[in-house]
Amino acid sequence: MxxxxxxxxxxxxxxxxxxxxxxxxxxxxxxxxxxxxxxxxxxxxxxxxxxxxxxxxxxxxxxxxxxxxxxxxxxxxxxxxxxxxxxxxxxxxxxxxxxxxxxxxxxxxxxxxxxxxxxxxxxxxxxxxxxxxxxxxxxxxxxxxxxxxxxxxxxxxxxxxxxxxxxxxxxxxxxxxxxARVPTAGNAAVVREFRQAWEAKDIGALVGLLDPSAVLVADGGGLVSAVARPVEGGERIAQYLAFMAEKAPGLVLLERAVNGRPGLVAQRDGATATVAALDVVDGRITRIWAVRNPEKLGRWAAA
Structure with missing residues (x-):
């Protein structure tokens, strides 16, 4: 050559x-x-x-x-x-x-x-x-x-x-x-306690794990139900999550890494319904980013 x-x-x-x-x-x-x-x-x-x-x-x-x-x-x-x-x-x-x-x-x-x-x-x-x-x-x-x-x-x-x-x-x-105070690390222990409190519908425990000024943002893309605006405040988020747990019996919560950090995946009848990324600062959850748009969850079926 x-x-x-x-x-x-x-x-x-x-x-x-x-x-x-x-x-x-x-x-x-x-x-x-x-x-x-x-x-x-x-x-x-x-x-x-x-x-x-x-x-x-x-x-x-x-x-x-x-x-x-x-x-x-x-x-x-x-x-x-x-x-x-x-x-x-x-x-x-x-x-x-x-x-x-x-x-x-x-x-x-x-x-x-x-x-x-x-x-x-x-x-x-x-x-x-x-x-x-x-x-x-x-x-x-x-x-x-x-x-x-x-x-x-x-x-x-x-x-x-x-x-x-x-x-x-x-x-x-x-x-x-x-x-924006972007956190530099996730906290798996806090996420695990949060999952357990959510499964138990324990509003008091949820409030204790959430920062008082925490914000939950959900993305449904107009294809599935999701709050249209951010939910602000730890107590309001805890009440909303407890309500959702009551409304969706059979929901299974799994601890999974989301974008390289501890997060949660909610499944129903074996299908992924929500992928939630959580930001933890000083031992409390400050942000929850809940992606529900099914067009953004297709790759999670294999995961």
Whole structure:
């Protein structure tokens, strides 16, 4: 094989090897595994649509793909803001099942090993919800710099802004994260006590485990019943949960990791009805993110 052929083969291997990084980046930018997969597929389609000579002229295929995926996500985020204004009820990111890593796919359609999302603090539900509050440009710059450690000059070339402007966007994103008090760790013991109190319909125990200013947000997407607005206050949440336990006999609560942190899965007749991520601060639950939209729970059947 000639030198030119070897170079193209090395480049092809490098391109394939970027897929996992791109999936991880796109999920953090979009909060949806399906949309992340679509963005990465589109980037690869654009890569292979180029002539071999043009591909051969790309000094860094990984850098090229990262730039294209970031720009695609930037466009998707802009349109997503409009779509989510029409969304029925609260919108939450799609939760990821148990395990140190999670693969895009289902039992019927197995995922490629490269399509894996590494679960760390940057995919906790609390962190993703804060990312949702950012502008599209702010989110892309913040994730590229603070999560993936890209330098500002490189980010500037990706998003078409100056390095100074990117630095300001990242700083603004950092302030949002700080103001939201995103927890840095989950507490499995608290989640277990919470599950037991919920199963027992023990309102007093639930109130004791909930922060007085706790908030519960539910996402039903208009497809299943869910509170349309956040439930605020530990006592109100406890009463609501006890009411739901009475209303849905036969509900089975399972302790499962949700986006890499201790959470709960509610099943009825063997089907997953709710996936709840919980934030714990100083031994008390401060936030409950309950995803009930069945379109966001399909991957939990296999999990």
């Amino acid at each position: 000639g030198t030119e052929g070897e170079r193209f083969e090395r480049q092809a291997d490098a391109v394939v090897g970027e897929r996992r990084h791109l999936i991880n980046l796109a999920y953090r930018l979009l909060g949806s595994p399906a949309e992340a997969e679509d963005a990465v597929q589109e980037a690869y389609a654009r890569w292979y649509a180029m002539t071999p000579d043009r591909r051969g002229g790309v000094a860094s295929p990984g850098g090229w793909l990262t730039t294209v995926v970031s720009r695609i996500c930037l466009d998707v985020l802009g349109s997503a803001r409009v779509r989510r204004e029409r969304y029925v009820g609260e919108w939450l990111p799609e939760p990821l099942p148990d395990g140190a890593e999670w693969a895009v796919g289902t039992a019927a359609d197995p995922a490629d090993p490269a399509d894996r999302i590494t679960l760390d603090e940057s995919v906790s539900m609390a962190f993703l919800v804060v990312l949702e509050s950012m502008t599209p440009a702010e989110r892309v710059v913040f994730v590229l710099h603070d999560v993936f450690r890209y330098p500002f000059p490189e980010i500037a070339a990706i998003v078409g802004r100056t390095a100074v402007a990117c630095r300001q966007l990242a700083s603004s994103g950092r302030r949002r994260v700080g103001a």
